[in-house]
Amino acid sequence: MTPSTVAKRWARSTPLEISTGEARRLPFLMLLPAIVAIAAVVVFPMVYSLYLSFTDYDLTRPAYQFIGLQNYIDLFSNGDFWQAFGRTILFMTLAVNLEFVIGLLIAQLMAKAIVGRGLLRTVLMMPMMFAPILVGFQFKWFFNAQLGLVNNLLFSLTGDAHIIPWLVQVPLGFIAILVAEIWMSTPFMVIILEAGILSLPTEPFEAAEVDGASGWQKFRHLTFPMIGPFIYTAMAIRSLDLARVYDVVSIMTAGGPGTRTELIWTYVYRLAFTGHNYSMGSSMSYVTVILSFLFTLYLFRNVIKSRWEGRE
Amino acid sequence: MSATGFARAGRRRKTGDIARDTLLYLIILAFFLPAFWIILTSVRLNIEINARPPVWIPTELTLDSFKTLLGWPVPEGSFGMGTNIPFGDYARNSMVIAVVSTLFALTFGTLAGYVFARFRFKAKNTIFLSLMLARAVPGIALSLPILVLFGRVGLSDTVPGMILTYVALNVPFTAWLMDGFFRAIPSELDEAALIDGCSRWTAFLRVDLPLSLPGAAASGIFAFLTAWNEFALANTITRTPASRTFPPALFELTGEHVSDWRGMCAMSVMMLIPAIIFVALVQRQLMAGLTSGAMKE
Numbered sequence: 001m002t003p004s005t006v007a008k009r010w011a012r013s014t015p016l017e018i019s020t021g022e023a024r025r026l027p028f029l030m031l032l033p034a035i036v037a038i039a040a041v042v043v044f045p046m047v048y049s050l051y052l053s054f055t056d057y058d059l060t061r062p063a064y065q066f067i068g069l070q071n072y073i074d075l076f077s078n079g080d081f082w083q084a085f086g087r088t089i090l091f092m093t094l095a096v097n098l099e100f101v102i103g104l105l106i107a108q109l110m111a112k113a114i115v116g117r118g119l120l121r122t123v124l125m126m127p128m129m130f131a132p133i134l135v136g137f138q139f140k141w142f143f144n145a146q147l148g149l150v151n152n153l154l155f156s157l158t159g160d161a162h163i164i165p166w167l168v169q170v171p172l173g174f175i176a177i178l179v180a181e182i183w184m185s186t187p188f189m190v191i192i193l194e195a196g197i198l199s200l201p202t203e204p205f206e207a208a209e210v211d212g213a214s215g216w217q218k219f220r221h222l223t224f225p226m227i228g229p230f231i232y233t234a235m236a237i238r239s240l241d242l243a244r245v246y247d248v249v250s251i252m253t254a255g256g257p258g259t260r261t262e263l264i265w266t267y268v269y270r271l272a273f274t275g276h277n278y279s280m281g282s283s284m285s286y287v288t289v290i291l292s293f294l295f296t297l298y299l300f301r302n303v304i305k306s307r308w309e310g311r312e
Numbered sequence: 313m314s315a316t317g318f319a320r321a322g323r324r325r326k327t328g329d330i331a332r333d334t335l336l337y338l339i340i341l342a343f344f345l346p347a348f349w350i351i352l353t354s355v356r357l358n359i360e361i362n363a364r365p366p367v368w369i370p371t372e373l374t375l376d377s378f379k380t381l382l383g384w385p386v387p388e389g390s391f392g393m394g395t396n397i398p399f400g401d402y403a404r405n406s407m408v409i410a411v412v413s414t415l416f417a418l419t420f421g422t423l424a425g426y427v428f429a430r431f432r433f434k435a436k437n438t439i440f441l442s443l444m445l446a447r448a449v450p451g452i453a454l455s456l457p458i459l460v461l462f463g464r465v466g467l468s469d470t471v472p473g474m475i476l477t478y479v480a481l482n483v484p485f486t487a488w489l490m491d492g493f494f495r496a497i498p499s500e501l502d503e504a505a506l507i508d509g510c511s512r513w514t515a516f517l518r519v520d521l522p523l524s525l526p527g528a529a530a531s532g533i534f535a536f537l538t539a540w541n542e543f544a545l546a547n548t549i550t551r552t553p554a555s556r557t558f559p560p561a562l563f564e565l566t567g568e569h570v571s572d573w574r575g576m577c578a579m580s581v582m583m584l585i586p587a588i589i590f591v592a593l594v595q596r597q598l599m600a601g602l603t604s605g606a607m608k609e
Contacts, residue, residue, distance in 0.1 A: 024433070026512055026513065027427040027431040027433060027436075030423040030424065030426060030427045031423070031424050031427050031439065033419070033420040033423060033424075034420040034421065034423065034424040034443070034483045034484075034487060035439070037416075037420060037476070037479045037480040037483055038442075038443065038446045038480050038483060038484070040476065040480065041454070041458070041476060041477050041479075041480030041481070042446045042449055042454065042480055043446070044461070045454055045457035045458050045461055046449065046453075046454070046457065048457045048460070048461060049453075049456055049457035052457065052460075059459075059460075102339075105339070106336070106339055106340075109332060109333075109335060109336040109339070110336060112329075112332065113333055113336055114329060114333060115333070120336070120337075120340050122592070123340055123343070123344050124340055124343055124344075125591055126343070126344060126347045127343060127346075127347065128591065129537075129584055129587035129588050129591050130347070130580075130584065130587075131540070131541030131543070131558075131559055131583065131587075132541065132543065133541070133543045133559040133562055133563060134541075134562070134580050134583060134584070137562060137566050137576060137580065138346060138350055138580070139346075140566065141573055141576070142346065142349075147361070147362060147364075147573070149346075149349060152366035155364075155365055155366055156365065156366055156368065161364070161365075183343065183346060186343070187343070240448065243450075244450035244451075244452065244453075246450065246451075246452045246543075246544055247543045247544065247559075250543075250563075251563055251566060265450065265452045265453075265544075268452070268453075268456075269452060269455075272456050278456065281456060282456055282457070285452075285453040285456060286453075288453070289448075289449055289450070289453050292448055292449075292450075293445055293448060296444070296445065296448045300444070304441060307437055307440065307441075308437055
């Protein structure tokens with residue numbers, strides 16, 4: 001059937017309502033390409049991955065057997081996994097809060113800036129153009145022990161050839177990765193929060209001005225509560241991004257040395273591809289993905305609810 | 313600029329304002345310096361980059377690192393990654409994969425977004441939620457099974473395999489954005505077209521699609537940047553210059569050429585150019601879209 005025959009039948013049906021018969025097919029046909037692509041690249045591989053997680057499959061061995069829940073049982077007693085998991089939560093919490101505080105400060109200053117706001121915003125957006133892999137490379141070099149920017153600065157400032165192994169020591173490696181992540185993602189926070197501040201109505205601020213409120217009072221009692229939805233959206237999106245952080249860490253330290261900066265995805269990758277435990281990696285990736293799903297549903301529960309209630 | 317902006321800009325300047333703006337400039341400068349340092353290093357002399365004690369002010373700038381990458385002759389004595397890097401292949405693969413996958417993702421996402429915005433049927437919310445959850449699966453989680461599956465069907469290390477992957481990766485977000493743009497178009501326009509005898513499909517093609525084009529452009533830029541910058545999947549699917557893109561190539565080279573920081577910086581700059589062009593194009597529309605209330609949905 002051609003699109004036009006489907007369409008002709010549509011002309012007779014009520015707008016915005018799905019009636020019976022062939023007319024049902026138009027929205028289905030329009031959704032089909034998206035569904036097929038996602039089924040092929042996301043759903044099918046994830047189902048396959050679930051299947052493999054119940055086996056002892058590994059990339060180097062063609063023969064494998066079904067071992068039931070063994071991988072999942074082992075996973076719960078795997079200290080390294082939970083340590084990487086905990087480190088990821090810590091990393092996520094620190095990064096999202098620091099980005100929020102710095103982002104809010106910049107957004108507030110930016111919204112009040114008198115000259116050059118357009119130029120400032122363009123300059124601030126530079127880190128957003130860097131691929132995470134580029135950010136990783138860049139900060140790996142900045143924190144390089146011999147020729148890195150940071151040690152060079154210390155050298156020139158103190159005259160002493162400090163060699164601080166930033167990416168090797170605990171907790172310096174973790175901090176270096178945190179700095180890279182904050183540099184890369186704070187501009188996103190600023191953009192969303194500044195949009196929130198700029199979209200506020202002027203009347204409450206004028207009234208507060210008349211009442212003699214200080215700048216801080218206006219910020220604390222007007223701006224901050226009124227940009228609530230923007231804060232929520234920005235922090236939710238960033239939390240989900242941080243839950244899957246991988247590129248920056250993999251290029252800066254690859255989780256090492258040892259497991260000092262190991263986050264969940266570098267650990268899964270290491271186990272599956274270089275640790276010759278592919279099926280175990282699959283089960284860990286599954287557990288993590290399901291936890292991320294729950295986290296996503298929790299963070300976006302209001303959006304989901306309003307859609308479900310047919311607010312349309 | 314919003315009314316708030318005008319009201320504040322009109323106020324007389326005080327010492328406090330100057331201090332506040334200075335603080336802002338300093339913070340922005342701190343964010344700018346790391347990017348600036350990469351760009352500057354790509355045109356510096358190797359001898360100065362590797363100098364101890366460090367040399368901060370370049371005495372001479374050179375494009376040798378870019379010439380090396382592009383395979384042009386370079387003067388004697390300038391060491392670097394050399395012409396054995398198949399830079400041209402990486403550039404071609406990156407561009408073809410990003411552009412083609414963006415066009416497909418945009419087409420599929422627009423069709424899906426229109427359905428989410430304009431039709432009502434039982435399974436719609438479930439499908440919408442599934443798309444969002446599909447987006448929540450990290451590339452690195454997918455890379456494990458995709459490595460095995462693509463190997464079996466012959467899509468490993470091929471450009472079509474990469475395109476298919478990035479289409480699926482970008483469709484959910486594109487559909488979500490397009491859904492928002494279609495909702496912003498009054499449905500009365502559609503209904504008028506239907507009453508005038510247009511079919512649903514022609515109403516979509518003639519009324520909604522042209523009106524949604526600015527939104528499609530913005531979505532397309534996000535999709536392009538995702539495809540251009542993606543690493544985890546590219547690193548497992550591609551292996552040779554036949555399909556390898558910039559991000560995994562850069563990852564590979566940082567392992568092999570640890571001493572050639574300038575060459576790496578030059579490659580980073582080349583990788584940044586399309587991103588800079590696209591972000592410059594979209595900056596204004598992005599801010600306008602965000603302030604117009606799209607975030608409050």
